[in-house]
Amino acid sequence: MGRDRASKPFVEPFWRELKISVPGYYDEKIFRPGDAFTIEPGIYINGRMLDILPDTPKNRAFIAAVQGAVRRYQNIGVRIEDDYVVTATGVECITPAPRTIAEVEAEIARRPHAAPVP
Numbered sequence: 001m002g003r004d005r006a007s008k009p010f011v012e013p014f015w016r017e018l019k020i021s022v023p024g025y026y027d028e029k030i031f032r033p034g035d036a037f038t039i040e041p042g043i044y045i046n047g048r049m050l051d052i053l054p055d056t057p058k059n060r061a062f063i064a065a066v067q068g069a070v071r072r073y074q075n076i077g078v079r080i081e082d083d084y085v086v087t088a089t090g091v092e093c094i095t096p097a098p099r100t101i102a103e104v105e106a107e108i109a110r111r112p113h114a115a116p117v118p
Contacts, residue, residue: 035086036094042079045070 031037047070053059082095098104 031086033086033088036083037086038081038083040079040081042077044077045073045075047071047074 047067050063050067050070053063080097082093082097084091084093098107
């Protein structure tokens with residue numbers, strides 16, 4: 001299975017990653033109806049990234065603006081895997097996951113072990 005992985009620091013201290021998994025695509029470079037692929041965006045919070053920023057006025061302002069959120073979400077990472085299938089008329093997302101904040105909160109609330117959403 002071919003994999004393309006583009007990872008890079010995106011607005012420090014957040015690490016953004018995008019992996020696209022497309023079997024066979026790298027050989028022919030075309031999609032055909034029936035082909036399926038996965039797009040896996042992710043973001044990872046790492047406070048140590050603040051420590052390596054050069055000491056500039058712009059970076060000091062940035063650190064002051066984000067350090068509270070970085071502390072709160074330190075070492076949290078999220079990756080969403082979406083599966084798609086190519087049809088004769090386009091692409092269809094076949095991942096049955098909630099997409100909006102309201103859908104996610106409703107999914108959490110319907111489960112008996114759910115903690116309240118702050």
